[in-house]
Amino acid sequence: MNWNGNDKVFRTYFHGKKKQDKEKVRCVPAEKVKDQEGHTFEEVRDDGFFGAVLNPGYIDISFDTKEMSDAMFDILDSQSLHCLELSNPKNGHIHTYWKKPKDWKYKDGEDITLACGLIADIHSGSTFIPLCIDGAKRFPPEYDETDENGDYDEVPKFLYPVNTNKKFWHMRAGEGRNSDLHGYILVLWTQLQMSKDEVRRMYKEIINPYILAEPLDERELDTIMRDDSFQSIENDEVVPIESFYDGRTFLTDVFSDYMIEHAHVCKISGRLHVYENGIYVYGKDKLYHRMLKYDRRMKRNNKAEVYEFLWSEAPEIDGGMKPQYVAFENGIYDIINDCMMPFSPEFIITNKIPWNYNPTAYCESTDKMLDNVSCHDKDIRYLLEQFIGYCMFRSNVYQKAVILVGSGANGKSAMLRTIQAMLGTENFSTLDINALNDRFSTSLMYEKLANIGDDISDEFLHGNQVATFKKVVTGDRIKAEDKGVEPYEFNPYAKLIFSCNDMPRIRDRSGAVKRRLIMIPFNAKFSPDDKDYDPHIEDKVQTRESIEYLIRISLNAFRDVIKENKFHESSATNETLKSYDTENNPIIGFVTELDEGVHPDDPWKALIGQPVRVTYDKYIHYCDSSGIHRMTISTFSKQLSLLYGIKSSVSIIDGKSHRVYTKEKQ
Structure with missing residues (x-):
């Protein structure tokens, strides 16, 4: 083939000269090149050393190994690309010439990693490109293809430079190529804005057959290029x-x-x-x-x-957070309407449950566990399910906290760990009840679905501890602070769930804490000696099958809370709370002890007609012997009035006037 140069690619030609570089003979320009007119191809073609300079709109992408050059040649042929290719007859290294794309922003250089995994040198501008070295001519071209208009292609995306540490050239099985190719998708999109189709085509038609040492089988390739691998590529968006x-x-x-x-x-x-x-x-x-x-x-x-x-400019959208919508891995679930919907930024949701919502899920192990920890009390089990469902509801509108009460080996901790597994580590905090108002602790509940404290302290709670507890349970605005950051306020929706052997005493003169507590007794006893003892039950109830079933039944149970505007009643939980109220409130405890069981339903009757001073002295003795902080006599009388409707009035005893307790008129 008689080749007469290529004026479309090359602007001009220059005489060259020999330069010995170690054991390699090189061709360098024998005259000034930059901004010079140079010569025609005919004027230099018979020289032993000569070269050319590219036209401004063209790029030279060359390969310095025979293996990569062969791979590139095969790619050109298989893809029917339009470019000029010239090769070195001594070593088989090739140069490919392309039109420069409008978005080309890359500098010339050597050993540049290309998107397809090849390593290349890139030259443009006034770079001198040897065409003949010591008589060895790099022409005529083995490949010179143009389109129907006689033009060459712009540099294809698979030959664009990328900034990556991935090395796909001749990568073999067992060297992490599947995971690297999966992660590489985001690199291609962020750096080159390659679409799903472009990535898939490059993987299938270029990287797999020509770059990897051994091609992946079709099943592996399909797994790497499955749709969810492209979730980060948002609707094939090309970023401008x-x-x-x-x-x-x-x-x-x-x-x-x-x-x-x-x-x-x-x-x-x-x-x-x-x-x-x-x-x-x-x-x-x-x-x-x-x-x-x-x-x-x-x-x-x-x-x-x-x-x-x-x-300063982003919009504030707090008002659009509807708690009935719950994000799962497979979409958005509407609790009220019992339906699934696709993800959309219109749903202002800040938590995702790391499991699918499965409306047909069932797991026998979960049923067994819930029955056993509730001692087969259907009311307790249903109440548990309702509160677990409440944890996925991003509002504290129902103003309840749960405390699991019971001593040792009764399933409390296993139950809490199962709830944690369901919610996912990003969605819960683990503060103790007495740490809720610590300076840097409150922020840990920000955008959490629950705060789950296992085996909490039995220290006396009062003051700000109680105030913060009530605010969290009701979802009132609280102040939070992170180290080194300005304090901020938010409305918590974390559900408070605790477990304990012995309940801490809480200062609750108004009864506000009591109204917000659901105390669930865990009276079961699990032992290796039990006939149906299963040491692996906790693992079984944290499987996908089990968690999806727990999610389903809990949301179904919680839907009844929404309908009835209250949690299910349980005689066992009511008795537990009543017993705790007696222990926690020194007034109730004192009055109950004073009555000595004479009036079990109305122990306040033991106070009627009793002198105020004598009764208060007995109360002081009760507090001192029980290690309880005393109230003043005026506060003591106010509490009796609040709890029992009892007041003090003047009465004549033994000819003297005394203040005694009487029942207020209804």
């Missing part, structure tokens, strides 16, 4: 990176507006959130990750500027 810059100047407002529109950045409870995998998540790290996902070139100061802009 160039619009974020004016020349080299980063446009903070343009990029920030793009984040608000496409990443759905917003403020919830005064904190910046971004929509990710079906829910809204908070944290500066989450926002920075999304920024880099859109533009890998962002500098540290750019990210800081965007964050400040978002802080």
